[in-house]
Amino acid sequence: MTPWMPALAAAATFSAWPALAQPAPDALLGRNLAATCANCHGTNGQARGEMRPLAGVPAAKIVAAVADFRSGALPATIMHQIAKGYSDEQIRLVAAYFAAQPAAK
């Protein structure tokens, strides 16, 4: 996890910022991070076509899938490469955000 040091250091400074009005900083951070997934997985995780929807998926399931992509336990075309670009804490925030979204109709 050493590659993460700059990001983690920056993340740590986040808590030093004054509290945001609404919603909580973590929620906004989760929202912003999850939006980086939307190009493929749909806005708020409501995917179309052959992409896997993430909206409404339990957070633990998303966290576990990402871990399996990283380890290679879950074969992938691209997610094993993308999963390694986010820290554990970032994945936790992303997963919490998607879990709270309504699934696509």
Add this chain to the structure above:
Amino acid sequence: MTRSLSSDAGRRRFLGAAAAGGLALAGCAATPAGPSIGRVVVVGGGFGGATAARYLRLWGGNVDVTLVERNAGFVSCPISNLVLGGFRAIGDISRSYDSLRAAGVKLVQGEVVAIDAAQRQVRLADGTRLPYDRLIVSPGVDFMLDQVGGLAAALDSGRVQHAWKAGPATLALRRQLVDMPDGGVVAITIPKVPYRCPPGPYERACTIAAYLKQAKPRSKLLLLDANPEVQSKKALFERAFSEHYAGLLEYRPNAELKEVAGNVARLEFEDVRADVLNVVPPQRAGDLARSAGLVNVNGRWAGVHWLTMESTAVPGIHVLGDATFSAPLMPKSGHIANQHAKVAAAAVIQLLQGEPVNPTPVVMNTCYSFVTGRDVIHVASVHQYDNAEKTFKTVPGSGGVSAAASQLEGRYALSWAENIWADMLAG
């Protein structure tokens, strides 16, 4: 940061009072009920601008968002190489802006002729003035036509097409390919990096070669690259060239286009005659970036503060997408423009509310390229903001390219397009 925040809030109060009368006189649409947190004008309805407008509405609550775009509808550059190869129709890559309107974005079809950063207003060709608290521009690229002799005239005549902005030029180039007799020569020229969509010219060579292989097998395709080697997914493209198009597609590195004369592409030491000549011209930030004084890197690109995407040249104006001076290893792609837009949308909303911006933004890129009508390769990267260097940096050990071309990734590529179009257009 703090200074810019307080001045933002103050200016808004002042302009709000000043503009209320002006808007009423002009008979403009009523402002939405409840207190607006501010007015944002977005110029350019491509991957960057449309996404910014959509996400400002999605995330901003009562933020007044106006999107100015010169075209009536959106035509996607990604997937347009499939139209050139005859694998998709132009309608498949075209979308309406109506869904953005339904999402609460005010749409103005028009041409921006001036940005007055001091007065914080945008002037359109028809005389309309749009006041803003924050301006977001996503002007894409324009061409450095003076770098290639005869190119401007050749493009004007229609004899040479760039098709590097999807739409009529895409259809015109497709028509030339269809009209070309079997046994003809197609030449595609690639400018030196940086240019929009690094893998795009190589994908284009593949989809056009796939068409020729099936419809005009005696033809030849010359890929004339000003760069010393393939600039993206090198090994994968080289494998595709030899596996699928041996004897048909010829790749020539270090072949910079110097002049266009009729159907002849003049290189440094050689003239290449082509029945269809497709020139991808050298590029710079779009004209709007230049006229607004946003171009401050190499006389070519717009520098930005990466936490907010705010211009390093003109405060209050945020720049997205291909027009920006790229962070290290960050490609000029529609996907990245979409990601820039989300960083900007989040930051603009917080700036309008006088709140600190997210100090740890992340963006990521995925570019799928078709090497046949259905086999696809990708390149992906994740970019985390580095507070020490004030820029985005790729995460070591992350990202990469396909192990091999596959039809599975072909299906993902098309789904990627559906999802990103919906993400940007709220459709």
